[in-house]
Amino acid sequence: MSLEQILTGLLGGNLVTLLIALLIIISIFLGVRIVPQSEKYVVERFGRLKSVLGPGINFIVPFIDVVRHKVSILERQLPTASQDAITKDNVLVQVETSVFYRILEPEKTVYRIRDVDAAIATTVAGIVRAEIGKMELDEVQSNRSSLIGQIQNAVEDQVDNWGIEVTRAEILDVNLDQATRDAMLQQLNAERERRAQVTRAEGAKRAVELNADAELYAAEQIAKARRIEADAEAYATGVVAQAIADNGLEAAQYQVALKQVDALAKVGAGAGKQTILLPADAIDAFKNAFGMLKGGK
Numbered sequence: 001m002s003l004e005q006i007l008t009g010l011l012g013g014n015l016v017t018l019l020i021a022l023l024i025i026i027s028i029f030l031g032v033r034i035v036p037q038s039e040k041y042v043v044e045r046f047g048r049l050k051s052v053l054g055p056g057i058n059f060i061v062p063f064i065d066v067v068r069h070k071v072s073i074l075e076r077q078l079p080t081a082s083q084d085a086i087t088k089d090n091v092l093v094q095v096e097t098s099v100f101y102r103i104l105e106p107e108k109t110v111y112r113i114r115d116v117d118a119a120i121a122t123t124v125a126g127i128v129r130a131e132i133g134k135m136e137l138d139e140v141q142s143n144r145s146s147l148i149g150q151i152q153n154a155v156e157d158q159v160d161n162w163g164i165e166v167t168r169a170e171i172l173d174v175n176l177d178q179a180t181r182d183a184m185l186q187q188l189n190a191e192r193e194r195r196a197q198v199t200r201a202e203g204a205k206r207a208v209e210l211n212a213d214a215e216l217y218a219a220e221q222i223a224k225a226r227r228i229e230a231d232a233e234a235y236a237t238g239v240v241a242q243a244i245a246d247n248g249l250e251a252a253q254y255q256v257a258l259k260q261v262d263a264l265a266k267v268g269a270g271a272g273k274q275t276i277l278l279p280a281d282a283i284d285a286f287k288n289a290f291g292m293l294k295g296g297k
Helices: 003-031 106-112 116-132 137-142 144-158 178-247 249-268 282-296
Strands: 032-035 039-045 048-053 056-059 065-072 081-086 092-103 164-176
Touching (some): 048 106, 065 106
Antiparallel strands (some): 032 056
16 A cells, blocks of 8 residues: 555545534534523424523534524513593593513514514504593593503503513603693683682681671670679679668668768868768768667677
């Protein structure tokens, strides 16, 4: 055997070995798949769904199984969408919405829907119009959280076949046209004026009630004072009457005489009144008083 034949045989054997080694390396490269934590891989075999690879190291059959789709399972946010809707009381509003979702079953997402973002946006727009059509404008403005919950539940039911979970739906704003805003402003001003009138009327009514209460209280106090005074006079009269009943007419004359003496003393005590004119019967009154005083002693 010549040297040339020996070299040819060695090279041929090494080439086969190299090809086999290369084939093994390619098979390992194609058969081992390391999936990131934030993704899932959809594997096909001869054009049909074979399996879904989760995060970590996975093994597939090289040259037969193919990773056809790499799907992110991170939460996604749809671009802010704006759609017109008509409320139950026929008011045109423009609603801005935003939806957050994530893919749970990639095999459904990639095989059942072509453009998942557009599909979700269209679904949300239809549900928003339907839900707002059931509510009046005041309810849309005041019950926004309830409306958001209804929209989220309705969207979840619609996209369940797509392997998607709607994590959050938000109504960012509810805009009105200028004519509706002007009408609402006029209504608001009218309501404020009505409340102000009611407040003023209630204040006037309360003032009248307070004045009436004050007058009634004053009348009651005056009546009470008069009743007390009458009771005192009645008591004094009763005492005098009892004294007359007990001591006879002399006791009454004695009291009258004392009062006459007291009155004359006060008149005489005045400045510049040294001369006092007395009636003719005044002397008799003094005699009676002094006589009674001596008799009392």
